[in-house]
Structure formats: C-alpha cells, structure tokens
Amino acid sequence: MAKEFVKDITAMDEDFAQWYTDVVTKADLIDYSSVRGSMIIRPYGYALWDNIKNELDHRIKETGHENVYMPLFIPESLLQREKDHVEGFAPEVAVVTHGGSEELTERLVVRPTSEVLFCEHYKNIIHSYRDLPKLYNQWANVVRWEKTTRPFLRTLEFLWQEGHTCHATDEDAHEETTRMLNVYADICENILAIPVVKGQKTEKEKFAGAKFTYTIESLMHDGKALQSGTSHHLGTGFAEAFGIQYTDQEGKLQHVHQTSWGFTTRIIGALIMVHGDDRGLVIPPKAAPTQVMIVPIAQHKEGVLDFAYDLKESLSKVARVGIDASDKKPGWKFNEYEMKGIPVRLEVGPKDIENKQVVLVRRDTLEKVVVPMDQLETKLVELLDDIQTNLYNKALTHREERTSVALNFDEFKTTLETKGGFIKSMWCGDVACEEKIKEETSATSRCMPFEQEQLSDTCVCCGGKAEKMVYWAKAY
Amino acid sequence: MAKEFVKDITAMDEDFAQWYTDVVTKADLIDYSSVRGSMIIRPYGYALWDNIKNELDHRIKETGHENVYMPLFIPESLLQREKDHVEGFAPEVAVVTHGGSEELTERLVVRPTSEVLFCEHYKNIIHSYRDLPKLYNQWANVVRWEKTTRPFLRTLEFLWQEGHTCHATDEDAHEETTRMLNVYADICENILAIPVVKGQKTEKEKFAGAKFTYTIESLMHDGKALQSGTSHHLGTGFAEAFGIQYTDQEGKLQHVHQTSWGFTTRIIGALIMVHGDDRGLVIPPKAAPTQVMIVPIAQHKEGVLDFAYDLKESLSKVARVGIDASDKKPGWKFNEYEMKGIPVRLEVGPKDIENKQVVLVRRDTLEKVVVPMDQLETKLVELLDDIQTNLYNKALTHREERTSVALNFDEFKTTLETKGGFIKSMWCGDVACEEKIKEETSATSRCMPFEQEQLSDTCVCCGGKAEKMVYWAKAY
Numbered sequence: 025m026a027k028e029f030v031k032d033i034t035a036m037d038e039d040f041a042q043w044y045t046d047v048v049t050k051a052d053l054i055d056y057s058s059v060r061g062s063m064i065i066r067p068y069g070y071a072l073w074d075n076i077k078n079e080l081d082h083r084i085k086e087t088g089h090e091n092v093y094m095p096l097f098i099p100e101s102l103l104q105r106e107k108d109h110v111e112g113f114a115p116e117v118a119v120v121t122h123g124g125s126e127e128l129t130e131r132l133v134v135r136p137t138s139e140v141l142f143c144e145h146y147k148n149i150i151h152s153y154r155d156l157p158k159l160y161n162q163w164a165n166v167v168r169w170e171k172t173t174r175p176f177l178r179t180l181e182f183l184w185q186e187g188h189t190c191h192a193t194d195e196d197a198h199e200e201t202t203r204m205l206n207v208y209a210d211i212c213e214n215i216l217a218i219p220v221v222k223g224q225k226t227e228k229e230k231f232a233g234a235k236f237t238y239t240i241e242s243l244m245h246d247g248k249a250l251q252s253g254t255s256h257h258l259g260t261g262f263a264e265a266f267g268i269q270y271t272d273q274e275g276k277l278q279h280v281h282q283t284s285w286g287f288t289t290r291i292i293g294a295l296i297m298v299h300g301d302d303r304g305l306v307i308p309p310k311a312a313p314t315q316v317m318i319v320p321i322a323q324h325k326e327g328v329l330d331f332a333y334d335l336k337e338s339l340s341k342v343a344r345v346g347i348d349a350s351d352k353k354p355g356w357k358f359n360e361y362e363m364k365g366i367p368v369r370l371e372v373g374p375k376d377i378e379n380k381q382v383v384l385v386r387r388d389t390l391e392k393v394v395v396p397m398d399q400l401e402t403k404l405v406e407l408l409d410d411i412q413t414n415l416y417n418k419a420l421t422h423r424e425e426r427t428s429v430a431l432n433f434d435e436f437k438t439t440l441e442t443k444g445g446f447i448k449s450m451w452c453g454d455v456a457c458e459e460k461i462k463e464e465t466s467a468t469s470r471c472m473p474f475e476q477e478q479l480s481d482t483c484v485c486c487g488g489k490a491e492k493m494v495y496w497a498k499a500y
Numbered sequence: 501m502a503k504e505f506v507k508d509i510t511a512m513d514e515d516f517a518q519w520y521t522d523v524v525t526k527a528d529l530i531d532y533s534s535v536r537g538s539m540i541i542r543p544y545g546y547a548l549w550d551n552i553k554n555e556l557d558h559r560i561k562e563t564g565h566e567n568v569y570m571p572l573f574i575p576e577s578l579l580q581r582e583k584d585h586v587e588g589f590a591p592e593v594a595v596v597t598h599g600g601s602e603e604l605t606e607r608l609v610v611r612p613t614s615e616v617l618f619c620e621h622y623k624n625i626i627h628s629y630r631d632l633p634k635l636y637n638q639w640a641n642v643v644r645w646e647k648t649t650r651p652f653l654r655t656l657e658f659l660w661q662e663g664h665t666c667h668a669t670d671e672d673a674h675e676e677t678t679r680m681l682n683v684y685a686d687i688c689e690n691i692l693a694i695p696v697v698k699g700q701k702t703e704k705e706k707f708a709g710a711k712f713t714y715t716i717e718s719l720m721h722d723g724k725a726l727q728s729g730t731s732h733h734l735g736t737g738f739a740e741a742f743g744i745q746y747t748d749q750e751g752k753l754q755h756v757h758q759t760s761w762g763f764t765t766r767i768i769g770a771l772i773m774v775h776g777d778d779r780g781l782v783i784p785p786k787a788a789p790t791q792v793m794i795v796p797i798a799q800h801k802e803g804v805l806d807f808a809y810d811l812k813e814s815l816s817k818v819a820r821v822g823i824d825a826s827d828k829k830p831g832w833k834f835n836e837y838e839m840k841g842i843p844v845r846l847e848v849g850p851k852d853i854e855n856k857q858v859v860l861v862r863r864d865t866l867e868k869v870v871v872p873m874d875q876l877e878t879k880l881v882e883l884l885d886d887i888q889t890n891l892y893n894k895a896l897t898h899r900e901e902r903t904s905v906a907l908n909f910d911e912f913k914t915t916l917e918t919k920g921g922f923i924k925s926m927w928c929g930d931v932a933c934e935e936k937i938k939e940e941t942s943a944t945s946r947c948m949p950f951e952q953e954q955l956s957d958t959c960v961c962c963g964g965k966a967e968k969m970v971y972w973a974k975a976y
Contacts, residue, residue, distance in 0.1 A: 055625065057620060058620060059571040059573050059575060059608070059617075062571035062573060063571070064568065064569070064617075070567050070569055071566075071567070090546075091547070092540065092542055093659065095539070096538070096610075096641055097538060097657070099534055099535060114601075115600060117599075118608075119597065119598040120596050120610065121595065121598065123594045123645040124594075124646075124647070132535070134572075134610075144533060145531055145540050165572055165641065169600030171600070180573075181571055183569065
C-alpha cells in the first residue's frame with residue numbers, strides 16, 4: 025500500500041482537539057507545510073470547498089452581485105484611512121517591506137480584508153444615483169497574523185468570499201445586510217445541514233468600522249460555538265473617510281451606505297465538528313464531492329467489475345458517484361470511505377448480481393439495506409435525501425439539548441462548566457458585564473438573536489435592568 | 501448618465517500602447533488602484549477570466565488532474581533549496597518581514613510560483629510507485645516584482661493556474677509536458693481564436709530549474725509576440741533537491757520526474773491585442789461572457805420591451821444573451837457594446853415586430869443582416885460560429901503575413917525594423933548569438949518550433965553551422 029491505513033483515531037469524547045486533528049489529516053483534507061499556521065488544502069478538502077463555493081457563488085449571482093478581483097496588497101496609508109478599521113486590523117497584518125531586492129518607500133499590508141480597496145474603487149466609479157446599487161463580490165485569499173492556529177478554524181491565510189456593496193439609502197443597505205445573512209444561513213442549513221442562530225453582534229464583538237454586524241452562530245459537537253458567517257452594515261463611516269458620494273435625484277451630494285459580508289474555509293471546520301464521529305468525517309450529501317462510493321466485492325470474479333462500472337455510469341445521472349476498483353481489500357476500502365465521510369457506500373458482488381440487487385450502507389447510521397436493482401435509482405435518491413435531513417435534525421437536537429437558560433451569574437457559571445453549549449441569558453447592554461463574563465468564564469457573547477425571549481428583567485451579570493437576550497458560549 | 505461615454509479612443513496605428521490602455525479602461529475591464537503595478541479586475545474583465553478559467557479547469561480535470569491549494573507564503577530557506585530556481589526568482593520577489601507587529605525570525609516570500617511548496621508536499625505523500633502519477637493543479641494569485649507594468653500583460657500580482665505533477669519515468673513526464681501544452685493551444689485556438697506556434701524555449705529562455713520548457717507563442721496586431729502559456733519538464737532536479745523518492749516495483753528507490761505548467765490572466769492582453777480594432781474590444785463568441793446583446797429600438801412604444809424580453813428568454817437556450825433596456829439612446833448603446841466587443845448586437849423595434857424579423861449586427865465585420873423570426877435561432881448559432889472562425893482566420897492570416905524568413909543578420913535587422921512580426925531564422929545553438937541578436941535588435945528567441953524547416957545551413961547571426969530553426973520577435 026502507498027501508506028499504512030490507520031483505522032484508529034482518537035475518540036471524540038476522550039480528546040476532541042486531537043480527534044479533530046486526526047480527522048483533518050487522516051481523511052486527507054489537509055497537510056501541514058513549513059509555513060507556520062498555513063495549511064495545504066488537499067484534493068479532497070479542496071473539492072469540498074469547491075462544492076460549497078459553487079453553491080454560494082450561484083446564490084451570490086442570483087441576488088444580483090458581480091465578481092471582481094482586487095489587489096492582494098494594501099498601502100499602509102490606505103488601511104489607516106478609516107480609524108476604527110485600522111485599529112481592528114493593524115495588530116494582525118503581515119507586512120511586505122521589500123520588493124525586487126529593494127526596501128519599499130511605503131510598506132504594503134497583505135489584505136486581511138478588502139474594504140479599503142473597494143472604497144477607493146467605489147470612489148472612482150460612483151457618481152450618480154444611477155450608479156447605485158453597486159453589488160460586488162470577490163473570491164480571494166486573505167491573511168491574518170494569528171498566534172495560535174488550527175486547520176480551517178484559524179489559519180494565517182484562509183480562502184473566502186467578501187461581498188462589498190454600496191446603496192443609496194440606509195434602508196437599502198440594511199436590507200442587503202439581512203439578505204446576505206439569509207444566504208449564508210441557507211447554505212449552512214440546506215447544504216451543510218448545520219442549524220444556525222441568526223442575530224446581531226454586540227458593539228464589542230462587531231466588525232471594526234461597522235455600524236452593526238449580523239452573524240450566524242452554530243454549535244459544535246463539543247459544545248463550543250463557531251461564528252459561521254457575518255454580514256456588516258457599514259453605514260456611511262467608510263464613505264465619509266473615502267469620500268464616496270453620489271448626486272441624488274434632486275442634484276444633492278450624498279454619501280453612499282455600505283455593507284460587507286464574508287464566508288470562509290472555516291466552515292469546513294464546522295462541518296467536521298458538527299457531523300463527525302469516531303469513525304471520522306460525515307459529509308451531508310448536498311456538500312459531498314462524492315455522494316456514493318461503489319466498492320466491488322470479489323472483483324476478480326468475472327463480470328463484477330463490468331457490472332460495477334455500468335452501475336457507476338447509470339447512477340451518475342442522479343448522484344455524484346465514485347468507484348474504487350483498486351486491489352485493496354474491501355474492508356480497507358470501507359474504512360477509508362467511512363473516514364472520508366462519503367454518505368453512501370454501495371457494495372456489489374457476484375451474489376448480488378445473481379440476485380439482481382445491491383447493498384447500500386449509509387454513513388450516518390451505518391445501517392445496511394439491500395435494494396433490488398429495479399428500484400435502485402429511486403431508493404438511492406430517497407436515501408440521500410433522508411441522510412441530509414437526518415444529519416440536520418441530529419445537529420438541531422444536539423444544539424437544543426445543549427442550549428440552556430441562566431438567570432443569574434452562579435447558574436451561568438455552573439451550566440457552562442457542567443454542560444457547555446449555548447447559554448441564553450438577559451443582558452443589560454453594558455460592555456462591562458460582557459467583559460466580566462468573558463474574564464470569569466471565557467464565554468463570549470455570540471449574538472443577540474433576532475428571535476428574542478424575555479427570560480427575566482434582570483442582567484445575568486450585574487442584576488440591573490435588562491431587555492436583551494443574548495446567546496453566550498465558549499467559542500472557536 | 502453615470503459617466504460620460506467617450507467614443508474616441510486612440511487609433512491603433514497611431515499609438516498602439518495608448519490604444520491598449522484606452523481599451524482596457526473604456527471597455528470596463530480594469531481600474532487602477534493606489535497599489536503600484538496592481539490592477540482591479542472589474543466585473544466585465546473578471547467574467548471574461550472566469551469563462552477562460554472554466555474552459556481550462558474543465559480540460560485540466562478531464563486529463564485527470566485534481567485541484568489543491570498551497571500557502572501564499574514561502575519561507576526564504578525553502579525557496580533557496582533548488583539552486584537554479586532561486587537564482588531565477590529571487591530578484592523579483594516581494595518579502596514579508598513583519599507579522600502581527602513583530603519582526604519575523606525568517607523572512608517569508610510571497611509566492612512567485614509554487615514549485616517548492618508542491619515539492620515539500622510531494623515528499624510527504626509520495627512513497628511508492630502506486631502513488632504515481634500525482635497530478636495536481638492550483639488556481640491562485642502570484643506576485644513578481646516587475647519594474648514596468650501594464651494591465652494584464654505584466655502586473656505585480658496576477659491570477660493563474662499552475663499545474664505540478666510527479667511521474668515514475670522521464671517519458672511519462674515528457675508526455676505530460678506535451679499534453680498540457682496541447683491543452684493550452686486548444687484553449688487559445690478554439691476558445692480564444694488565437695493561432696499559436698508550438699515549440700521549445702532555448703536554454704537561455706527556459707524556466708529556472710527546468711530540464712526544458714515548451715511554449716505557445718502568439719502574434720499581436722502590432723507585430724510583437726506574446727508568450728501565451730508554458731509547460732516545463734522539470735526532470736529530477738527538484739526531486740533531488742527535495743528528496744522526493746518512490747520505491748519502484750523492484751523495491752529500488754527512485755527520484756520522481758516532474759512537470760509544471762502555467763496559464764495566466766496575461767492571455768486577456770493577448771485577446772485584446774489580437775482581435776481588437778479602432779472601436780475597441782472584439783471578443784470571440786466562445787470566450788464572450790455575453791454573446792448577444794439585445795438593444796430594443798423605440799422601447800417606449802407598446803409591446804417592444806415585452807417582445808425583447810421574450811426574445812432574451814427564448815434565445816438563452818442557444819446563447820449567452822443580455823439585454824439593455826436602460827433609458828440611454830440606442831446609438832449610445834451601440835457604441836458601448838462595440839467598445840466591449842460583444843460578438844452580436846440584436847436590434848428590434850416596432851417595425852421589426854410588425855415584419856416578424858430582427859436585425860443582427862456582427863461585431864467583427866459590422867455587417868448587418870435582417871433575419872426572419874422563424875429562422876432566428878438557427879441563424880444566430882450559425883453567425884456565432886462564423887464569427888469565431890472568421891476571427892481565427894483573420895488572426896492566422898495576419899500572423900502569416902507578418903512572418904518572414906531571414907537568412908543573414910542584415911536581412912534580419914531590416915525585416916525586423918520595416919515589418920516586425922515573427923522572423924524565422926537558422927541558429928547555431930550558441931547563446932552568444934542569441935544574446936547578440938537581443939542586444940542589437942531587442943528581438944528574443946521565442947521558440948524552436950516543433951515544425952522545423954531547414955531554411956539554410958548557417959546561423960543567421962554568426963554564419964556558423966546551424967541545424968535549428970528559431971522564431972524570433974520583439975515580445976511583450
């Protein structure tokens with residue numbers, strides 16, 4: 025064999041962090057490189073990202089956006105133009121100081137995000153109300169100088185899309201912020217089978233330079249939360265800093281209202297930690313590069329391989345089908361595709377051919393079912409649908425089981441320690457309480473959910489008057 | 501209007517460089533930014549690249565390759581591992597020296613190409629002959645610190661794909677090198693309608709670290725050549741420097757044989773300079789984001805817009821169709837879509853509707869033809885095919901007219917000065933002659949074409965014995 029197959033990975037409940045590392049490497053998603061904090065995305069990992077990307081790109085275009093490409097480098101002075109923004113990002117940028125063997129007269133920052141480049145461009149191309157809205161998106165790599173890194177979850181460099189839009193009114197920008205958050209939620213829930221809580225970030229947690237930030241938050245198997253996509257209403261702050269103005273229908277100069285929104289390779293980390301189990305990855309059918317893997321049994325026997333290849337061809341009309349006709353043993357193949365989380369394994373051997381049937385094994389429950397050939401297409405499509413739904417429901421049940429209410433700080437601390445997960449609590453709105461909670465429990469405010477509940481009248485931290493319910497959790 | 505439409509662009513034959521700059525900006529392909537030498541690829545330019553990318557990605561996958569993603573940064577010591585390679589690239593790299601406000605202990609180079617990263621990864625994952633071939637590709641941005649830059653043609657940062665493969669034998673690697681050159685030639689000739697000369701680079705012009713480099717060379721309207729894609733046989737040089745070895749079927753350790761090949765946004769520059777004219781861009785139908793633009797005439801009259809939108813819908817089955825129903829005047833729209841090089845304009849007004857016909861205007865020849873509604877689909881498809889073929893033939897004729905033979909150095913110089921274009925001449929193989937030609941004429945060897953002709957027995961430069969015919973030209 026090319027490499028030794030190691031069946032054993034660390035059990036999730038024994039050491040979740042090690043389980044995660046085992047899965048990303050043994051399912052061939054990534055490899056490490058000599059570049060600290062950067063990862064190599066291997067073919068299987070990239071195919072997964074490509075699928076997610078295609079689904080998202082389609083929705084981004086359907087909602088009227090166009091793709092563009094901005095430079096990788098940002099002159100330091102340009103990044104400094106918007107005060108809050110530079111404060112937020114300056115501590116975590118990589119800086120190019122030399123080019124072509126010479127020292128540069130102005131340092132160049134490797135983009136951590138591209139707001140300022142879009143703003144500079146928008147200033148050039150927006151003049152009249154007729155030019156609005158401008159709805160641009162970019163697929164790119166960005167760099168943030170993280171101290172501690174983990175594949176997909178936090179890397180020095182990551183891949184993402186960043187949308188940047190300009191609108192005539194505050195309402196239009198607000199609508200766009202909501203629209204794109206909903207697109208992200210749609211991808212998470214309907215493609216990745218990850219239930220999300222939609223809400224607004226607190227002032228402390230919002231994007232540097234934004235008026236407000238909307239977010240979708242999901243819950244991992246270990247009870248920690250993961251921010252899964254954010255959409256920012258930028259207001260007119262950047263427009264004022266960059267002078268992006270348009271002449272309205274009355275001939276008056278106005279600043280544009282902006283939004284930005286991003287979705288990253290981080291989501292693959294969520295996918296792993298929401299659905300994975302002790303056998304490795306579990307990928308929902310709609311996100312899976314390969315939905316069905318055919319494993320021929322006793323393939324040396326006459327007719328088996330031909331039959332298997334014919335099956336692959338006919339089933340390719342209804343699903344993404346692979347076949348492993350290598351000379352590895354079937355059991356070895358079963359392990360490999362379980363590790364890779366392929367939704368359905370199809371086994372077919374001489375007996376099955378004789379009996380006009382095949383065996384389908386679903387990855388999520390490991391149930392086996394014998395299916396007559398003449399029902400195969402229908403049953404397969406049904407099975408894939410069922411797996412998709414089951415994974416979503418399972419993740420939702422898990423989240424519900426691990427979402428608690430805490431009415432006072434003692435309860436908050438006890439729940440967090442014993443149960444983890446999301447804690448719903450009332451908050452007075454004071455950043456001091458938010459900071460105290462973080463300091464004493466290391467839980468952060470995940471969001472003020474759009475679906476509010478009036479759990480009580482008092483802040484979980486200070487006991488003062490409280491009107492906002494907040495989701496709190498330890499987070500990735 | 502959002503912006504003033506400026507019909508006049510510099511005439512090609514008056515100032516070709518200025519014409520080029522006018523076209524890339526007025527056709528909305530790019531915008532400049534405050535980042536020296538970097539460009540903003542605007543929606544129309546990006547859609548063009550996306551089309552080319554999709555066509556190429558499809559062919560790359562069809563030939564068995566998988567996409568991966570490697571880090572943006574390369575530790576300086578890693579780049580230095582292969583001697584020739586670092587000598588070739590070190591003078592033109594951008595260097596990150598600071599990250600997260602601290603000075604780095606090892607400088608990081610922004611990738612100018614990713615051979616060394618692939619090599620490091622291949623060393624990790626290749627062990628046995630069963631692991632071969634490894635056929636990887638990456639779509640990425642790269643940075644080369646160019647002194648003089650021009651949109652698409654030479655920019656600090658550009659987009660490309662870079663293929664990197666490992667094979668068991670020299671022959672397999674050689675075959676791969678040829679296969680991918682042919683894929684590039686196919687994209688150029690059959691999608692972009694750009695005829696190419698296939699051949700091998702001289703030792704002086706080959707890729708830094710390669711055994712040899714294959715290239716496709718095309719000729720621009722002004723008689724200068726443009727290297728349009730290269731495919732390198734890397735031999736075992738990198739494998740030796742990085743220790744990439746596999747155990748063969750006899751159990752013996754062997755170094756892998758490698759290739760790499762790249763195709764970049766530069767090709768958009770070729771597209772512009774091969775097909776463009778004094779009205780702006782001309783895009784071949786197969787590369788065009790929009791193949792047909794519908795311009796309603798007298799659109800305020802009842803039924804015109806409905807008819808035009810119905811047309812758009814029905815024609816979308818056979819072509820990529822746009823419609824401009826804005827309140828700009830038709831003449832203004834004609835100019836705009838001519839500038840953007842959209843292959844066919846479809847005009848339809850009240851008279852046409854009455855007569856059950858539309859008017860098609862082809863961008864390449866500006867010919868108008870009235871087409872009865874019941875023949876429209878068929879005629880449109882024929883017309884798009886005809887434009888594609890016509891553009892290729894026109895470019896081929898131009899190249900043939902501007903390809904000359906020179907048998908001695910005087911003839912060489914005179915031809916280059918009076919006529920430009922490709923010069924076919926015999927060469928002794930001595931780099932001294934190659935350098936002398938470059939120094940005295942600024943023409944460079946473009947390639948030793950696969951289709952050789954024995955023009956004479958003597959070198960065009962030194963008069964010594966010569967067996968190789970070379971294409972020479974001034975080049976971008």
